[in-house]
Amino acid sequence: MVDNTSSNGVTRPGPLREFWYYFRENRGAVFGFWFFVGFVFCAAFAPWLSPYDPTEQFRDHILQPPAWQEGGSWTYPLGTDPLGRDMLSRLISGARYSFFVGIVVVTISASSGIIFGLLSGFAPRWLDSVIMRVMDIILAFPSLLLALVLVAILGPSLTNAMIAIAIVLQPHFVRLTRASVLAERQKDYVTSARVAGAGLRRLMFVTVLPNCLAPIIVQGALSFSTAILDAAALGFLGMGAQPPTPEWGTMLAESREFILRAWWVVTLPGLAILVTVLAINLMGDGLRDALDPKLKRS
Amino acid sequence: MNVPVVSARGLQRFYEVKEGFLSKPKILRALSGIDFDLQPGKTLAIVGESGCGKSTLARLVTMIEEPTSGTLIIEGKEVSTSDWAGLRKSVQIVFQDPYGSLNPRHKISDILMEPLVINRPDMPASVREIRAREMLTLVGLRPEHFDRYPHMFSGGQRQRISIARALMLDPKILVLDEPVSALDVSIQSQILNLLVELQDRLGLAYLFISHDLSVVRHFADDVIVMYLGRAVERATKERLFNQPRHPYSKALLSTTPRADPEAKRDRIKLEGELPSPLDNLPGCAFAPRCWLATDACRAQRPKLEGDDHQVACFHPL
Incomplete structure (x- = not known):
């Protein structure tokens, strides 16, 4: 009477094992992942990893080149900046700010985006239209320009820059969530929950949302890098973190005038931004490949 | 004696279809007036080809949609939108596609207990679990299936889970919307036998929607043949x-x-x-x-x- 097909000795790997199996196939993604782990490690243990205080000025060692170049010394492995601050310490502390920006921006934009997306997926047509048109308007602006305007209104600081970037990134989450919600809502299990008497809130958060999460996670990973990039850009324009904060974009802006005399002051923060963003994007692509059932070879 | 658990009088459901920006919306008559009585413990089969309004009828009886006009009486009470919540416990549904009707992110335990969580919030969690486990055995699944996810089951097993979920609230009426047409023929008979067994044991009334006449012949007491939103014939199975x-x-x-x-x-x-x-x-x-x-x-x-x-x-x- 009992039909058993799933208990013939072969156990299915756990969801994490399975995820890692697919993720591992993408070499770039694995590289990105390990770089990201290192980045998080730097951000978490910055005060212990960095040899000096990032704001401490060594007036005798202004603009000292990195250790491997003539005139450099291992006291300051990556050299010093125009005020005699240790570059390595500043870069490590900068990781902390960038990570902070990424986490806060993704948290704010993803959570509000998911809520608006769910609302507009379940709402009557007029409310859906209102929400989506507002999101279209936000998307119609060049994102950095809109962030600049918002920071100009709120006043330049790292916190305000984060808020502005979160607002700029949020419509992507809204659209993504709404699209998945509309697709999931047609399915029988949602109707079945309604027949069981589930209220709107339960339908949204317990029934439908868990089934929409895969694309949102990927978007979250990719937004993380966009947030870091935008925060650096705002910092570079003087609208983000203010000196002497060792934020990578702000560091770039401060040292613009030394681009010909002391390459390391400009190149190193730029390189840090580049590699971090690249690594996170690679990881995000791998996440998408591993989480999207349509791209899976089973 | 012989008070029907569900009776419908002149049940209609129309949809508005917009064709263009300025043209007047047209009216699609999915169900244009149907009467029936469903006796307790009996099976009423609704047959007809695709698009004749069978599934619309199922959606009206399970209170997923509101009828455009007509009255629906469930357990002696006339249904209006305000008391949907109270009547949900008496009517439950089993869907056609066992792959779409179970939430892929929920464990079987959650799927079975959800109706109780929603409708009997006062029931202690331990009692809920006991009842869900009992139901699992009742539909012929094993206790170790309790903590698994739907993707680990075959179509027939999933349909058993759907039936178990529908029965969690002790309904009097079960709407079966083509419950076996997505299954292999060998599994079909197992599920049908299970349904017959459950009907005998629990005294359920079935509204059985199907286009498969061999299944209806095996299963139903009375049959209504529908064509384009209307009943064209109704009789006992033997006569029909x-x-x-x-x-x-x-x-x-x-x-x-x-x-x-x-x-x-x-x-x-x-x-x-x-x-x-x-x-x-x-x-x-x-x-x-x-x-x-x-x-x-x-x-x-x-x-x-x-x-x-x-x-x-x-x-x-």
Whole structure:
């Protein structure tokens, strides 16, 4: 009477094992992942990893080149900046700010985006239209320009820059969530929950949302890098973190005038931004490949 | 005695279809007036081809959608939108597709306990779990299945889980919307036997929606044949299968395969297509395809008439 097909000795790997199996196939993604782990490690243990205080000025060692170049010394492995601050310490502390920006921006934009997306997926047509048109308007602006305007209104600081970037990134989450919600809502299990008497809130958060999460996670990973990039850009324009904060974009802006005399002051923060963003994007692509059932070879 | 658990009178459901920006919305008559009584412990089968309003009827009876007009009486109470919540416990549904009807992110335990969590918030969690486990055994699954996810089950097992979930609130009425048509033939009979067994044990009334006449013959007590949103014939199973009176029922019956290769096949082939439910034809909806149709059929719509064996036709067979 009992039909058993799933208990013939072969156990299915756990969801994490399975995820890692697919993720591992993408070499770039694995590289990105390990770089990201290192980045998080730097951000978490910055005060212990960095040899000096990032704001401490060594007036005798202004603009000292990195250790491997003539005139450099291992006291300051990556050299010093125009005020005699240790570059390595500043870069490590900068990781902390960038990570902070990424986490806060993704948290704010993803959570509000998911809520608006769910609302507009379940709402009557007029409310859906209102929400989506507002999101279209936000998307119609060049994102950095809109962030600049918002920071100009709120006043330049790292916190305000984060808020502005979160607002700029949020419509992507809204659209993504709404699209998945509309697709999931047609399915029988949602109707079945309604027949069981589930209220709107339960339908949204317990029934439908868990089934929409895969694309949102990927978007979250990719937004993380966009947030870091935008925060650096705002910092570079003087609208983000203010000196002497060792934020990578702000560091770039401060040292613009030394681009010909002391390459390391400009190149190193730029390189840090580049590699971090690249690594996170690679990881995000791998996440998408591993989480999207349509791209899976089973 | 013999108080029906569900009765419907003149149940209708129309949809508005917008065709263009400025044109007037058209009215799609998915269900244009149907009456039936479902007795406790009995099975009423609704048969008809795709698009005849079977599933719309299921959605009305399970209170997923509101009827455009007509009355629906469940357990003696006339249904209005305000007391949907209270009546949910009496009517539950099993869907056709066992792959879409279970939430892929929820464990079987959560799927089974969810109706209780929503409708009996006062019930302690331990009692809920005991009842869910009992239900699992009742539908023929094993206790170790309790903590698994739906993707670990076959279609037949999933349909058992759907049935278990539908029964968690002790409903009196189960709407079965083509519960076996997505399953293999060998699994179909298992599920049907399970349904028969549960009906005997729990005294359930089934509203069985199907297009598979062999299944209906095995399963139903009474049968309603639908065509384009209306009932064209209703009778007991024996009468309908032995002596169909509506030409459409006869054509439908002639298409069911039989397990006798020697039997003479006198299959009636219907010409043409189902008329669009957007056009409100004045006459009998079946007239354009019927080999007995006369001018009277096209001018006027026959009513469903008769005592035990009702038929809506001017020229019954």
